[in-house]
Amino acid sequence: MKLGFSPEEELFRKECADWLNAEMAGEFRDIRGITKLTASPERRKEWEQRLGEARWGCIGWPESWGGRNATLAQQVIFAEEYARAGVPGRVNHIGIELAGPTILAFGTEEQKQRFLPDIAAGKTIFCQGFSEPGAGSDLASVRTKGRLEGGEWVVNGQKIWTSLAHISDWIFVVTRTEEGTKGPKGLTFLMMPIDQPGIEIRGITQINGDAEFNETFFTDARCAADSMIGAVGEGWKIAMGLLAFERGVSTLGQQMGFRNELDEIIAAARANGAAQDPLIRQRIARAEIGLRLMRYGALRMLSNTDHSKIDGAALTYKIQWATWRRSLGELAMDVLGQAGEVTDGSTYEWGTLPNLFLYSRADTIYGGTNQIQRNLIAERGLGMPREPRGDI
């Protein structure tokens, strides 16, 4: 174990910080400090392209595909400096962290050539079409149908909770391509261009008033026959492979965001005197410890180079951060007191901390609910007997 950074790594840190700070003080100063995911979408797409041009968009990818083949320590450093410089979150998170690695792992050479350079350059924004109204936790029960017709896939059905679909260029979709199949069999993983008559997107307003996610309707929507990843019927395997990337290095950047949120709560508690209250003090200490648990847990998880092995820590990561952040939102409200329950003016626009409280209600639900996470931990991690599960 060696927990400090080497002189070379500190030089790399300076390189990251210098570049990010210059951008945030220069051409992109208007987006500095934005925390809302839906704010200024066009400028943030330009920012994705700027990152791509300077090869900072996906530093963990191989150099041949526009990355820097960065080490874990370098990715930690970049994530820290990114958050520190007040740069807003990535609107192409799905493309960089999920679609790209999936294409890299399972795609054909031709698909890599077609998609990876544009994702790396920030020119192709991806969104994810997994959930359906009848397929939430039971993801394998998807009913959106795909059929091959005249050298094209034709897709009919509906996806839901498609984050940022309204600003995306492509969507990857898990479709049922074998009539009469149930569960994980008979599914195919397709990539479809969004700008076409067969795809309609309707925003869903969330409890915080924002509309980050959508319903996405497919009515004879089309994509080329070779737009599938893996073979016909391998959709479940690809989807599960993709979900494994979700526990990757992106968690490190997320933690710097969490750090900033906790620091903002501490600053608020000092400013309004809540920091004198013994109960609040203890809850702040608890939040700090929870953050440290995630930090060192993620560093250990990512240091494990054998990713084929199911690591207990990897299974537990989602529930830990989601539950922690939901509590953080509650702490923020208790620190603000009644002042957190009102906002100036007539719009339903909340400050950072009330928004954190509202938004964090979703954390324990999306990407696998806490209940599903506990099933996975118990059955895959601890080897406990499986629940009876329908007729899969």
Added chain:
Amino acid sequence: MDFRFSDDQLTLAESVRDYLAGTHGPEVLRRLDAEGNRDPAIWQGLADMGLTGLLVPEAQGGLGMGLVEAALIAAECGRACLAEPLVDSAFVGVPWLVARGQTDGLDEVVAGTRRIAVPHPINPWLADSEGAALTSVDPLRNLAVAEATEADDLLLNVGALMSAAQLVGLSDAMLSQAVEYAKVRTQFGQPVGAFQGLKHQLASCSVAIEFAKPVVWRAAQALQDGLPSAPVHVSHAKLAASDAAMLTAETAIQVHGAMGYTYEVDLHFWMKRSWALCGAWGDRAFHYHRVEEALLGGAQPIGPEHTFA
């Protein structure tokens, strides 16, 4: 930056785990409990493995290793619910003496003929030492009243770290006992472990334990490296490990049903050791207070300009 243990460290911990699994099973705890708690042969076995001299400098005949290795082995001692005061003497007393340059007589410690017990005001008793005897909630712990004259911070931090390390090992063992029981105990025609009401509770224990471990290793490295922030890292570790252990103890008893409340099921040895160690070297209130002070008292700088590796 690298958060992995070296192969040597892992091999060392594994060999201790295997040794204790082979020589120090629950039947040994039962025998010790019935026959006065201590068996010189067990202590000699630990000395023969080099564990009493793990942190003794090589010049005094020890292995000259560091707190990270000691923490890994302390976790194994917790897993086995080791009754002998190896951690107190060799992983708390010895590094404190070495840090003060008091290395005379450490060769006897290596040989297993001398044990180190150092009092601290936060712990007004000592394991296996002279003084008026006390009965611990942990039936395998021999305690005696001690007079502490000096409140040494290093001693406190090493003691708290090694308690935390034992607690994660104890937690692992309690979780695995509960999981094994849930697989074989059947009710309503199926193993009780198939019910979500039970597996979700055990999953929560697994989360608490998996996340406590890296915090303990981080604290060990910080203390070994002498970082100014090490005391706060130690408090993080003690709190996370205490929370994991108490949650797992509570849940493991619940999973065992009425059997979990009996002296007959081995679980209570681990549960009581956990209880005792949660209170040792600073209880939860003490360590919360240290974290609060660091965060809110200004010692730990906050804001986006500060990293938190």
